Structure formats: C-alpha cells, structure tokens
Amino acid sequence: MNKHIVLKLSLVWGFSLLEKSVDLASKSASLSYRYFVLYSHSGGGQFVHCYVMFTGGKSVIRAVAANAGCYLWPNPARAYPYDVKRLKALALN
Numbered sequence: 001m002n003k004h005i006v007l008k009l010s011l012v013w014g015f016s017l018l019e020k021s022v023d024l025a026s027k028s029a030s031l032s033y034r035y036f037v038l039y040s041h042s043g044g045g046q047f048v049h050c051y052v053m054f055t056g057g058k059s060v061i062r063a064v065a066a067n068a069g070c071y072l073w074p075n076p077a078r079a080y081p082y083d084v085k086r087l088k089a090l091a092l093n
Helices: 015-028 043-055
Strands: 005-008 036-041 060-066 087-091
Touching (some): 015 043
C-alpha cells in the first residue's frame, strides 16, 4: 500500500464545486464575475482555509477563515490533517 496520502479533491471534497457554483450563479444572473470573496466561520472557516491551501484560491479575491476548529500548517514534520507531512499530491484533477 502507498504510504503517501493522495487527495483527489475533485472526487473527494467539495472544493471544485465552489468555483462551478459561483460560475453557474454568475451566468444565471447574466453577470461576468470571475472572482469572489470567501468568508466563513467555524466549520466553514476550516473549509475556506483548506480550500485556499489546497487549490491556491485562484478565483478568490479575499478569503477569511474565522474561528476554524483547526488549521492546516505547512509543517512537513507533522502529519495531515494538521500539517502537510505525507501529502504526496494535492490535485484538482
């Protein structure tokens, strides 16, 4: 078994759905927004934090993760879900 955790975000998590939802809402309202502001509290704050860490937040102008239950730190010495040790791939494809 592979010792590395491989995350297929588009299949496992809702990160890819966020940009698709914003795009759909923008098109439905006949708007041309390509970027958005992302703010959330508590569990939603964890989502915002991980979304930006894993995807780079290309479409996000500003992100606020308020009072998340835990945060992912870029520390290669500690294991996921608190740090990035053993994360081999963070891909949206």
